[in-house]
Amino acid sequence: xxxxxxxxxxxxxRGGCVALVVGEREISYRQLAELIEQxxxxxxxxxxxxxxxxxxxxxxxxxxxxxxxxxxALGTILVPLNFWHRTSEHAHTLTDSExxxxxxxxxxxxxxxxxxxxxxxxxxxxxENDRADWDRFLDGGVTVPEVAVNENDPxxxxxxxxxxxxxxxxxxxxxxxVDDAFAMATTLRAHDRDVFMNYFPPFHVGNWxxxxxxxxxxxxxxxxxxxDVDTVLPLLARHRVSVILGVPTMLHALITHTDFADTDTSxxxxxxxxxxDPSGIMDRTADAFGAREGRIQMAHTYGLTExxxxxxxxxxxxxxxxxxxIGRAMPGVDLALLDDNGNEVPRGEPGEICVRGPRMIGxxxxxxxxxxxxxxxxxxxxxxxxxxxxxxxxxVDRKKDVIRSGGQNVxxxxxxxxxxxxxxxxxxxxxGLPDSVYEEQVVAIIVPSGQPEPQLAExxxxxxRTNLAGYNTPKSVHFVAEFPRTAVGKIQKxxxxxxxxxxxxx
Numbered sequence: 029x030x031x032x033x034x035x036x037x038x039x040x041x042r043g044g045c046v047a048l049v050v051g052e053r054e055i056s057y058r059q060l061a062e063l064i065e066q067x068x069x070x071x072x073x074x075x076x077x078x079x080x081x082x083x084x085x086x087x088x089x090x091x092x093x094x095x096x097x098x099x100x101a102l103g104t105i106l107v108p109l110n111f112w113h114r115t116s117e118h119a120h121t122l123t124d125s126e127x128x129x130x131x132x133x134x135x136x137x138x139x140x141x142x143x144x145x146x147x148x149x150x151x152x153x154x155x156e157n158d159r160a161d162w163d164r165f166l167d168g169g170v171t172v173p174e175v176a177v178n179e180n181d182p183x184x185x186x187x188x189x190x191x192x193x194x195x196x197x198x199x200x201x202x203x204x205x206v207d208d209a210f211a212m213a214t215t216l217r218a219h220d221r222d223v224f225m226n227y228f229p230p231f232h233v234g235n236w237x238x239x240x241x242x243x244x245x246x247x248x249x250x251x252x253x254x255x256d257v258d259t260v261l262p263l264l265a266r267h268r269v270s271v272i273l274g275v276p277t278m279l280h281a282l283i284t285h286t287d288f289a290d291t292d293t294s295x296x297x298x299x300x301x302x303x304x305d306p307s308g309i310m311d312r313t314a315d316a317f318g319a320r321e322g323r324i325q326m327a328h329t330y331g332l333t334e335x336x337x338x339x340x341x342x343x344x345x346x347x348x349x350x351x352x353x354i355g356r357a358m359p360g361v362d363l364a365l366l367d368d369n370g371n372e373v374p375r376g377e378p379g380e381i382c383v384r385g386p387r388m389i390g391x392x393x394x395x396x397x398x399x400x401x402x403x404x405x406x407x408x409x410x411x412x413x414x415x416x417x418x419x420x421x422x423x424v425d426r427k428k429d430v431i432r433s434g435g436q437n438v439x440x441x442x443x444x445x446x447x448x449x450x451x452x453x454x455x456x457x458x459x460g461l462p463d464s465v466y467e468e469q470v471v472a473i474i475v476p477s478g479q480p481e482p483q484l485a486e487x488x489x490x491x492x493r494t495n496l497a498g499y500n501t502p503k504s505v506h507f508v509a510e511f512p513r514t515a516v517g518k519i520q521k522x523x524x525x526x527x528x529x530x531x532x533x534x
Contacts, residue, residue, distance in 0.1 A: 030202045031183050032101035034209065034244050035061050042220070042246045049250045049267065050090045057246065063090070067098035069169030074148075076128055078103035078175055081185070083127035085109040085118070085136045086152050087253045088230055091162060095131070095152075096184075096236060100202065103177040106184045107197075108231040111136060112515060117195075119143035121187055124197060124393060134158055155253075179203040185392050186233055186333050197392035198334045205240065208336030208386040211360045213241035215341050216271065216298065222247035223295070224271045225263065227255040227278075229515050233333045238273050257281040261291055268295035275301065276309040277517040283316040293317060293324075298344070300327040302354075311351075320348060330354035330423070332409055334401065336386035339363065339409070340421060353420045354413070361385035365415060370404050378424045378439070381413050382406035412439070429521060431460030432467045436499040443470065443492060443500050450491050452477055452484055457511060457519050458502065461529050472502035473511070473524055480507050 035047065035057060043058030055063070076082060082099050084106065086092055099106045107125045109118060111133075122130070122143055130147045132140055133154030140149075151161030179202045187195040212218070224242040226249055228234035239249055250267050252259060255278055263269070274282070279301065282288060299317060303310055310326075313319075319326045325344035331337035340363070342355030357363035364372050365379030373379035387407045390398030401408055410428060413421040424439050431438040440458035447456035455475040460468035472488065474480075481487075485505035493501040512523040 029206045030100060030177055030179060031205050032064070032097050032177075034206070034240060035064060035097055038243070038246045045220070045246055046248045047243060047246075048090065048093065049248065053090075055090065060093075063094050064097040064101065065172055066166055066169060067091075067094040068101045068172045070166045071098060071102060071104065071129075072173055073168040073170045074129060074165070076102065076104055077173070078177070079105070080128040081105045081107050081125050082129045082131070083107040083109055083122065083125060083147075084131045084152065084230070085111060085140055086131065086133040086154060086230070087111060088226070088235070088251055089153065089253065090251070091152055092230055093251065100183040101172070101175070101177070103175045103181055103183075105182050105199075108184070108186065109140075110187065110195075110231040110515070111229070113139075115139050115142050120194065121197075122147065125185055177202065179206070180389070182389055184236070186231070188333055196394055196397055199389040199392050201389050204336065204386045204388065205237070207360060208237065208338055209240045209244045211336065211358050211386065212238075212338050213245050214359060215338070215343075216241060216300070218242055218245045218247060218271070220246040222270045223250065223267055224248070224273075225250040225252065225260065225267070225269050227252040227260060228273075229254065232515050233331070233337045234273065234275075234516055237337050242271070255281075257285050261285055261287055264296070265292040270295055270297050272296055272299045273301065274299065274313075275517045276303050276305050276313075279313045280309045283313055288316065296324045298325045298327065300329055302329045302331065305352075314348075328352075328354055330381075330411075330421075332411075334388045334407055335383055335409070336361070338386075339381070339383055342420065346420070350416075350420050353416075353422050355421065356419050357383070358385075364406070365413060365421075366406070366408075370406075375415050375417060378412050378414050380427050381409040381411045381421070383409065426521075429459070431458070431470055433460070433463070433470055434466045434499055436497075438470055438500050440470075443472070443496065443502070446492050446495050446500070447472060447474065447488060449495075450488060452480065453488070455511065457521060457524060459521055459525050459528070461525065461532055463503075469503040470500065471528060472505045473528065474505060474507050475510060476507055 038057040039061035044056050046054045047057045047060045048055045130149045131152040134156050153159050153162050182199040183202050184200045185197040187197050218241045226239045317324050326347050327344050328342040328347055330340040338358045340355045341358050342353050362384040364382050366382045367373050412424045412427050415421050425441045429440045443458040444456045447453050454477040457473045459471050461471050463469040488505050489501050512520040
């Protein structure tokens with residue numbers, strides 16, 4: 029089965045059922061399949077075919093969905109671009125992927141034009157409703173050619189969020205995407221009466237890969253241009269949304285909205301999330317939705333772009349008894365915690381999460397990074413976890429965030445969790461910076477809950493030293509108004525290292 033079959037199969041058996049709701053428009057599976065075929069013909073009419081790359085710089089739209097499935101049908105590779113990037117970042121992605129065609133919303137012309145020299149550019153409709161280019165594109169379509177697409181061919185290159193450095197292009201195959209769609213549908217117990225709301229950015233795995241299990245089973249997807257709490261909240265009730273995916277920042281916006289208490293959320297059966305949440309947002313979300321009283325179910329997931337993306341799942345039956353655990357391996361995923369030598373660690377000891385199953389082919393044009401990520405036949409996630417006696421995993425840290433100080437391993441998440449308990453700390457990030465004596469020094473970056481008093485830095489170091497072993501104590505504490513973040517709210521620690529590393533060298 030190929031990615032394009034997800035819609036095509038449903039068009040045959042449930043063609044009249046609604047697949048997408050975009051604004052006021054409802055698109056059935058049959059209509060969506062026809063639009064996809066028309067888009068595939070238009071791409072072919074522009075000479076786009078097997079193995080070519082098509083890049084898109086836009087927010088969510090029906091046309092973007094058409095491109096996702098149409099490129100897959102032709103054996104073409106879709107390259108979603110990050111609409112938060114600047115010109116230099118786009119230049120890297122475009123130089124790396126070498127697209128044969130670039131589709132851009134008008135609002136991004138200024139940022140993309142200097143990076144797109146020599147690449148054919150086409151307008152994709154945006155909020156300006158500029159459809160002239162797109163309509164001419166569709167009018168130039170031809171009959172879709174027969175293409176021998178293999179399930180192991182890539183259908184998309186998703187560039188990683190860059191939490192550890194410059195983005196790399198993860199090549200995702202048809203086989204990986206479809207296999208994970210079945211595993212996700214089974215785990216989520218997705219069915220054709222479900223209604224799922226998709227507001228994740230299209231350059232992120234949270235968009236396409238969390239929409240696919242619902243399209244696979246013939247459910248309805250409410251497609252929003254982006255997350256906006258004032259839009260999302262009333263639509264939850266209007267469309268009787270049954271499954272919500274969120275990250276803490278999104279969920280916090282929902283439950284603290286002035287209209288939340290008066291919003292009918294009785295249709296919601298499941299809220300699932302992937303989150304590192306030292307500030308307790310998920311606790312408050314559980315209370316706001318009545319999850320502990322059984323009004324909805326909650327589940328904790330873990331995954332990454334390079335994997336299915338689903339890797340583990342802590343189901344509703346276990347999530348509160350094992351609060352904070354990411355659960356156990358998904359169906360179809362072989363998971364092990366390995367040490368630096370590739371050996372499995374004993375239960376209760378930290379090891380890198382390594383998986384086999386649905387995963388990327390490798391990084392586009394980056395053999396060295398691919399070999400490192402897929403060493404020994406495992407996908408090395410870079411995340412360190414501990415398994416309890418029943419195999420439930422708890423994340424300890426990013427492997428690259430382990431700080432080696434004075435011969436001791438300092439797990440930054442443990443220090444961050446400690447700092448988060450202090451009443452003057454809203455958020456904390458702990459990084460390691462080079463130290464001529466101790467290899468690395470522990471440095472805490474703090475978003476304070478109010479105006480920090482002059483003695484707060486000293487107070488926080490004492491607080492950590494009192495609650496954790498002495499080698500965990502930050503050598504320095506810095507205060508910032510906010511953290512640099514990725515599209516889904518992850519703190520970009522490489523940016524903090526660069527910033528405070530420069531300051532330390534002054």
